Amino acid sequence: xxxxxxxxxxxxxxxKGAFRAVDGVSFTAQPGEIFGxxxxxxxxxxxxxxxxxxILEPTAGTARIAGYDIRKDAQSVRSSIGYLTGSAGLYERxxxxxxxxxxxELYGMRPDVLQTRMNDLFDALEIHEFADRRCxxxxxxxxxxxxxxxxxxHNPPVxxxxxxxxxxxxxxxxxxxxxxxxxxxxxxxVLFSTHIMSEVEALCDRIAVIYxxxxxxxxxxxxxxxxxxxxxxENVFLRLIGEPLDKELDAGGKIHA
Amino acid sequence: xxxTPVAPQLTSLSGWGRALVVxxxxxxxxxxxKRVLFNTIVSPLLITPLILxxxxxxxxxxxxxxxxTRLEIALVNSEKAPATVATLxxxxxxxxxxxxxxxxxxxxRDRKFKVAAILPDDADIRIAAGNTVTVTIxxxxxxxxxxxxANRLATAIGERGQAVTGERLIANGLPxxxxxxxxxxxxxxxxxGNVAMVLIAGFLPYMLALYAILGGVSPANxxxxxxxxxxxxxxxxxxxxxxxxLALGKFLNIALxxxxxxxxxxxxxxxxxxxxxxxxxEITKATGGLHLEPFTILVMILVQIPLATLGAGLxxxxxxxxxxxxxxxxxxxxxxxxxxxxxxxSMLLKSDSSILxxxxxxxxxxxxxxxxxxxIFNPAFFALAMASSFVYALLAVAFAKTLFDRESVLLxx
Numbered sequence: 001x002x003x004x005x006x007x008x009x010x011x012x013x014x015x016k017g018a019f020r021a022v023d024g025v026s027f028t029a030q031p032g033e034i035f036g037x038x039x040x041x042x043x044x045x046x047x048x049x050x051x052x053x054x055i056l057e058p059t060a061g062t063a064r065i066a067g068y069d070i071r072k073d074a075q076s077v078r079s080s081i082g083y084l085t086g087s088a089g090l091y092e093r094x095x096x097x098x099x100x101x102x103x104x105e106l107y108g109m110r111p112d113v114l115q116t117r118m119n120d121l122f123d124a125l126e127i128h129e130f131a132d133r134r135c136x137x138x139x140x141x142x143x144x145x146x147x148x149x150x151x152x153x154h155n156p157p158v159x160x161x162x163x164x165x166x167x168x169x170x171x172x173x174x175x176x177x178x179x180x181x182x183x184x185x186x187x188x189x190v191l192f193s194t195h196i197m198s199e200v201e202a203l204c205d206r207i208a209v210i211y212x213x214x215x216x217x218x219x220x221x222x223x224x225x226x227x228x229x230x231x232x233x234e235n236v237f238l239r240l241i242g243e244p245l246d247k248e249l250d251a252g253g254k255i256h257a
Numbered sequence: 258x259x260x261t262p263v264a265p266q267l268t269s270l271s272g273w274g275r276a277l278v279v280x281x282x283x284x285x286x287x288x289x290x291k292r293v294l295f296n297t298i299v300s301p302l303l304i305t306p307l308i309l310x311x312x313x314x315x316x317x318x319x320x321x322x323x324x325x326t327r328l329e330i331a332l333v334n335s336e337k338a339p340a341t342v343a344t345l346x347x348x349x350x351x352x353x354x355x356x357x358x359x360x361x362x363x364x365x366r367d368r369k370f371k372v373a374a375i376l377p378d379d380a381d382i383r384i385a386a387g388n389t390v391t392v393t394i395x396x397x398x399x400x401x402x403x404x405x406x407a408n409r410l411a412t413a414i415g416e417r418g419q420a421v422t423g424e425r426l427i428a429n430g431l432p433x434x435x436x437x438x439x440x441x442x443x444x445x446x447x448x449x450g451n452v453a454m455v456l457i458a459g460f461l462p463y464m465l466a467l468y469a470i471l472g473g474v475s476p477a478n479x480x481x482x483x484x485x486x487x488x489x490x491x492x493x494x495x496x497x498x499x500x501x502x503l504a505l506g507k508f509l510n511i512a513l514x515x516x517x518x519x520x521x522x523x524x525x526x527x528x529x530x531x532x533x534x535x536x537x538x539e540i541t542k543a544t545g546g547l548h549l550e551p552f553t554i555l556v557m558i559l560v561q562i563p564l565a566t567l568g569a570g571l572x573x574x575x576x577x578x579x580x581x582x583x584x585x586x587x588x589x590x591x592x593x594x595x596x597x598x599x600x601x602x603s604m605l606l607k608s609d610s611s612i613l614x615x616x617x618x619x620x621x622x623x624x625x626x627x628x629x630x631x632x633i634f635n636p637a638f639f640a641l642a643m644a645s646s647f648v649y650a651l652l653a654v655a656f657a658k659t660l661f662d663r664e665s666v667l668l669x670x
Contacts, residue, residue, distance in 0.1 A: 011665075054495070055491060055494045055664075055668070078495050078497045081495060083491070083492060083495040085491060088491060088492050089487035089489050090489065091487075093290060094285075098282075103496060105278040106493075106498050107497055108275075151492075
């Protein structure tokens with residue numbers, strides 16, 4: 001479970017002064033749920049996820065991840081989460097097997113457990129054929145599958161995905177989305193951040209719309225549609241953040257009672 | 258019904274254990290990098306001896322050529338002293354061309370002649386009277402070749418003068434040794450330093466200081482700046498390893514590679530001297546071979562530890578501060594320049610210089626090494642140099658660790 005309480009982050013900027021990237025955000029995401037964090041670029045999604053993953057320290061509020069407080073027990077939080085971003089790379093001079101072994105050792109996994117887990121993931125994600133090839137020789141899809149295996153290697157109950165499909169082709173993006181659904185079906189808590197409306201509609205059970213560092217709305221896709229009276233999610237999003245609608249979508253895109 | 262994820266099965270891996278995991282991975286990855294293989298192994302083992310061999314062979318070639326070539330001398334006032342000119346012309350390997358002083362000076366400036374000899378107006382009278390004739394040698398002090406030729410001319414005139422003295426003594430029925438009451442010859446002591454050691458004492462401190470930095474540049478740049486660039490750092494930061502574990506593991510790897518690079522630079526400098534490769538045999542054989550005392554070898558190894566540690570700390574700090582590898586390279590330039598200056602100073606300073614130099618980073622280690630190679634052991638200088646080097650190394654590591662804790666530095670990309 002992920003429980004976020006009034007979390008905030010203010011950056012000190014020499015030129016702009018203090019900049020509030022995340023401001024009083026609160027929500028709860030349950031096990032077996034894909035919780036979407038939707039917002040435009042610069043809305044504060046990455047900062048929010050980085051705080052929850054203990055990469056950044058909050059300047060206000062706190063959160064509990066799998067029961068551990070991010071401020072008090074950062075190491076237990078890090079042991080309980082998997083983290084995958086679209087911009088994450090791999091160690092080019094290592095093979096997928098070596099990358100996974102490295103992270104497994106860092107997570108303190110016992111050698112026999114690590115070996116079994118790696119074999120299971122190689123089967124599930126079809127990594128066997130390139131497991132001993134250097135990462136710089138892999139295709140984008142193969143790299144993404146390796147990154148997925150790395151994120152879930154230690155069997156974490158909570159998973160964070162920050163724009164995980166950015167830069168991927170349709171096939172690779174599809175396999176990422178399938179993997180996210182599988183995580184939910186396995187009973188994990190999934191936090192999924194994106195600015196792509198179609199992904200939110202297709203994947204998320206509940207959505208938090210974030211804009212200028214604040215939560216504009218939280219609900220299921222249908223609840224948000226009902227609240228705004230719009231069908232197309234782009235218009236739902238624009239209504240929630242108070243921006244003018246897309247005229248082409250607007251034509252016939254209303255829910256009629 | 259979804260299955261509940263199993264909590265990760267963790268061992269009781271300590272912070273040091275995680276730092277060791279990071280170190281092992283970094284070390285394995287580093288030696289798959291061609292840049293590391295070249296800078297850490299190939300360069301000190303092969304490039305250093307190649308440069309050294311080139312320097313020695315060029316110096317030898319120049320010395321041989323200068324010894325063989327005839328001296329072309331501009332001669333001023335030759336018309337006033339025909340008898341002196343006739344005497345000088347009997348000098349070996351020298352040709353004299355008469356001209357005025359103005360023409361001679363211009364010829365030296367234009368590098369058509371390297372030097373000119375000016376005869377005094379009364380040269381012939383003084384020769385006839387058995388007095389000394391002072392020959393003025395005009396030279397360009399900014400031209401090394403002019404200085405060398407001036408020395409050769411002075412030697413040639415001196416030799417010619419001795420021949421004239423001999424003739425005078427014989428003409429007066431006196432023995433030749435009358436004009437030379439003393440003679441000297443040189444003999445090296447057993448167990449003393451030799452030319453090879455002087456060569457090593459000059460080169461080695463510089464090489465060590467430079468390789469303490471250069472050897473670790475690629476793995477250091479890769480360690481943090483490279484991870485930022487590739488997007489792997491974030492995944493590492495969400496692992497249970499603390500920032501201290503990560504910084505320590507990376508630091509240990511860079512320090513070990515710097516140390517390997519230093520050690521190999523010593524091997525690279527010594528193997529040509531032991532094997533006589535690249536014309537080194539003349540240097541070593543002429544002085545009874547190269548002998549390094551166990552104490553000298555021990556000091557050579559000991560001083561490398563703080564040097565490599567300091568180098569690794571500086572490199573890690575630069576790599577952590579930089580956004581990417583390109584930026585890290587730029588920041589490294591002044592660091593390498595400063596280290597080079599300190600190392601070059603060790604070539605200029607005498608090994609028994611003031612103890613205060615033991616407080617100057619890099620230079621202190623270089624001077625300890627120079628002392629050891631010259632057979633000197635100054636316990637106070639050695640202790641102060643080692644202690645201050647470790648303090649500087651610790652400061653560099655602490656600075657790198659501070660940067661590692663700063664979100665604004667670690668996450669800037």
